[in-house]
Amino acid sequence: MLNRYFDSSASCPVSGESIALMQSLYQDWYCNPFSPHGLGKKSFELLTKARQTIAKITGAPMQSIYFSSGATESINILLQGYMRFLNSINSDRNEILISSTEHLAVHNTALSLKQNGWNIKFINVDENGLISPEKISEQISEKTAIVCVIAVNNEVGTIQPIEAIAKKVKEKDPEIFFLTDSVQAMGKTVKSFDLRFVDAFMLSGHKIGAPKGSCCFYLNPAIRIHPITFGGGQESGYRPGTTDPVLATVLADVFSKSVDNLDKNFQHLSKLNLFFDQALSKRGVQFQRIVDQAFASPYICAMIFPEIKGNLLIKMLSDRGFYISGGSACSSSCGTKSRVLEALGKNNQDMMGAVRLSFAPFHKGEDIEELALAIAECIEKTKTKTNADATKTLILQENVS
Ligand code: PLP
Numbered sequence: 001m002l003n004r005y006f007d008s009s010a011s012c013p014v015s016g017e018s019i020a021l022m023q024s025l026y027q028d029w030y031c032n033p034f035s036p037h038g039l040g041k042k043s044f045e046l047l048t049k050a051r052q053t054i055a056k057i058t059g060a061p062m063q064s065i066y067f068s069s070g071a072t073e074s075i076n077i078l079l080q081g082y083m084r085f086l087n088s089i090n091s092d093r094n095e096i097l098i099s100s101t102e103h104l105a106v107h108n109t110a111l112s113l114k115q116n117g118w119n120i121k122f123i124n125v126d127e128n129g130l131i132s133p134e135k136i137s138e139q140i141s142e143k144t145a146i147v148c149v150i151a152v153n154n155e156v157g158t159i160q161p162i163e164a165i166a167k168k169v170k171e172k173d174p175e176i177f178f179l180t181d182s183v184q185a186m187g188k189t190v191k192s193f194d195l196r197f198v199d200a201f202m203l204s205g206h207k208i209g210a211p212k213g214s215c216c217f218y219l220n221p222a223i224r225i226h227p228i229t230f231g232g233g234q235e236s237g238y239r240p241g242t243t244d245p246v247l248a249t250v251l252a253d254v255f256s257k258s259v260d261n262l263d264k265n266f267q268h269l270s271k272l273n274l275f276f277d278q279a280l281s282k283r284g285v286q287f288q289r290i291v292d293q294a295f296a297s298p299y300i301c302a303m304i305f306p307e308i309k310g311n312l313l314i315k316m317l318s319d320r321g322f323y324i325s326g327g328s329a330c331s332s333s334c335g336t337k338s339r340v341l342e343a344l345g346k347n348n349q350d351m352m353g354a355v356r357l358s359f360a361p362f363h364k365g366e367d368i369e370e371l372a373l374a375i376a377e378c379i380e381k382t383k384t385k386t387n388a389d390a391t392k393t394l395i396l397q398e399n400v401s
Contacts, residue, residue, distance in 0.1 A: 009358035050248035058192035071204040074217035081225030093145035100343040129158030137172040151185035157300030166197035187258030214251040269298035279372035316378040
């Protein structure tokens with residue numbers, strides 16, 4: 001079934017190796033890492049080791065890595081926490097700039113700042129979803145407190161030139177807090193960012209093959225935030241609540257392996273993308289890539305099939321045991337129009353035929369071939385049905401007249 005699962009950008013399967021690691025660790029490390037006894041202390045050491053591993057790979061100081069339950073929570077802690085800090089010092093800054101293609105985790109958190117009197121400005125993207133580093137400084141004002149740009153877009157796969165963008169932002173105003181939602185990038189297209197310019201990023205376990213609920217974020221130690229939830233003071237008080245050393249260890253392990261295989265996986269998936277286009281063309285399937293492959297993550301393949309509605313294709317493929325998605329899993333299940341596709345200038349007709357396929361390192365050429373064949377068959381079936389319906393209507397009309 002795994003070879004027909006094309007939705008790893010929503011959630012990546014947890015590998016057998018990680019399940020085995022988790023199972024063995026939970027046998028010994030069931031206790032609270034903050035308990036005062038020997039077992040607690042050992043458990044705390046395990047947590048520290050996981051933090052060290054992630055810090056070493058990303059080049060961040062260990063104390064700047066905070067464990068949390070997910071990227072959405074991390075983004076809320078960072079953005080709302082920074083707003084609270086600025087409020088506490090009566091700062092005049094109350095403007096947030098976000099790209100028009102952010103995931104809802106950033107988009108809706110930014111909107112929540114509006115309720116506190118903040119202004120929100122959107123940074124436009126071009127037809128490939130790209131932001132121009134040169135243009136971004138034009139939108140910054142003396143009121144700008146935060147700039148957020150998604151590193152790899154979850155819906156269309158655009159890879160932003162994050163470091164060039166962050167550098168321009170800092171050149172314009174070094175006081176600005178620059179955050180990147182790096183969930184679809186970490187361990188896939190990058191292992192970290194230039195921490196001279198990027199102040200915050202996050203790593204969500206379920207996007208790379210660790211369990212849901214495992215996540216961490218980096219925050220520049222020079223930046224202060226106020227907590228948004230209150231409790232026992234764990235994770236420096238930014239994310240109070242008992243931290244799980246086992247989840248943290250599995251996250252660090254999976255991240256470490258992803259980084260070791262980053263280049264190899266990137267090349268493998270780039271080849272699969274090319275192969276997919278060829279396999280579709282060979283079968284006469286009409287398609288359009290939403291983002292030019294040169295600017296997209298090979299993990300995310302966003303396509304428009306003009307001959308079939310996206311939702312229908314998702315259902316027909318699902319009935320055959322192939323799992324793909326439309327837009328991001330969250331917005332497509334709500335059935336709303338895609339903000340992201342609109343930002344790229346796509347019209348309603350295009351949006352109807354849009355789907356997102358996620359390729360993963362475990363996929364092989366034959367899986368892609370099977371997928372292309374299944375898509376071709378689904379399209380053919382709808383064409384045959386449309387022709388049959390048209391013939392029926394014609395016969396009915398002839399009988400009436
Ligand atoms: N940001 C991006 C780009 C995502 O793809 C997702 C996952 O859907 C999130 C944020 C939210 O991540 P999490 O599920 O860890 O809260």
